[in-house]
Structure formats: C-alpha cells, structure tokens
Amino acid sequence: MLDPQQLFARLAELGLAQxxxxxxxxxxVEEAKALRGNxxxxxxxxxxxxxxxxEMWLVVALEDRAIDLKRLGxxxxxxxxxxxxxxxLRRILGVEPGSVTPLALINDGEHQVRLALDRGLMEGGPVNVHPLVNTMTTAMAPADLLRFFAATGHAPQWLDFPL
Structure with a gap:
C-alpha cells in the first residue's frame, strides 16, 4: 500500500499534474467545506x-449530490x-475511513473494486480528492484523473445524477 509521497511520485511518473x-x-463533507477555504x-x-x-464499488460524486443507495444499486x-x-477498506484500498478517495485505486492491483463516476465531475475545473489521507486535498484536472484510472486499470461507469 502506498503512502501520499509514493502516490505523488507515481503521479509524476505518469506525467499527471497535481x-x-x-x-x-x-x-x-461538512467538515471539508468548513476547512478548505477558497x-x-x-x-x-x-x-x-x-x-x-x-462485489465492491467506489462511487465518486459531486459533494452535494443526494444519493439513494437503493436506486444506485x-x-x-x-x-x-x-x-x-x-x-x-483498509485491506482492499489501503486507506482509513474518512480518507476514501479515487486515488486509492492505485492500491487495488487485483481490480476488486468497480469505479462509478458522476458525469458532472468532467465539467469545469479541477477535481479535489484526498491523496490517501484526510489531512490533505489534491487537485487534478479531470483529464489527468481519467488517465490515472486508465493507468490503474479501473474503467469508470458513468452516472448521471439525479438517479
């Protein structure tokens, strides 16, 4: 399992800006809103x-999306x-609760987790995620995030909210 510095080195090797x-x-989400500033x-x-x-899924959605687990299933x-x-979570993605992030897919070498992404993430500016810990936030361009998923072998299933 990688730590944030190893993750950053891997992103750099892949030519992905962060x-x-x-x-x-x-x-x-409420704590993040209060602490992130501008x-x-x-x-x-x-x-x-x-x-x-x-079977496991990692669902990544815009923070204000209401998610109905029954409908999502x-x-x-x-x-x-x-x-x-x-x-x-620790065993498969190598992160602690509160630190769940799409970047943890780098630790899922056996591809046990399926990725589902909110299509809204691709519209506009950078996507802000945790870099394996909840004491940092990492911003990446949507295109770089998609290249990261391709490099880890996790093809996203796209979701259109509201479901």
Whole structure:
C-alpha cells in the first residue's frame, strides 16, 4: 500500500499534474467545506460500497449530490448496496475511513473494486480528492484523473445524477 509521497511520485511518473494542500483531518463533507477555504474546482464525496455477493464499488460524486443507495444499486446492476467495512477498506484500498478517495485505486492491483463516476465531475475545473489521507486535498484536472484510472486499470461507469 502506498503512502501520499509514493502516490505523488507515481503521479509524476505518469506525467499527471497535481496540486496538494495540507489541512486538519476531515471526515465529512461538512467538515471539508468548513476547512478548505477558497479551494477552486469540484469537491467530491466517495462511497465505498459492497453488495451481498461481496462485489465492491467506489462511487465518486459531486459533494452535494443526494444519493439513494437503493436506486444506485439498481442503476449499477448491483442489487442491494451497503457500506463496506473499515477492515475491507483498509485491506482492499489501503486507506482509513474518512480518507476514501479515487486515488486509492492505485492500491487495488487485483481490480476488486468497480469505479462509478458522476458525469458532472468532467465539467469545469479541477477535481479535489484526498491523496490517501484526510489531512490533505489534491487537485487534478479531470483529464489527468481519467488517465490515472486508465493507468490503474479501473474503467469508470458513468452516472448521471439525479438517479
């Protein structure tokens, strides 16, 4: 499992630009809003989910999207979804609760997690995510984020909100 500095080195190897800022730990969208100041671009919420068959998804949506898990499960063809456990999160993506991020897919070398992205993330400025810890925020251009997903072998399923 990588740490943030190893992640930044990997992004640089891939030629992907990023800008990171440090801050106090944040665990919720509300805490992030209060601490981020004037950080431009899209801010996201990340849901690490699983179904009864033990299949897993990482859903990345604009932070203010209302997400109905029942409807989301139908759209993804997953059936009933629930949140993945903290243990599963650590084991599969190598991050702690509160630090869920699409950049953690770099730790999913076995491609156990399916990626679902809000199409709204591709419209406008940078996308702000945690770099494996919730004490930093990393801004990346949407195109660079897509190149990152391609490099990790995680092709996104696109979601149009509201579902």
């Amino acid at each position: 800008r990171s800022v440090e801050h106090l730990p944040v665990f919720t 950080l431009p671009g899209h801010h996201v919420k990340n849901l690490f989910l699983r179904n009864r068959k033990e 139908e759209v993804l063809g997953a059936g009933r979804l629930s949140f993945g456990s903290a243990d599963r």
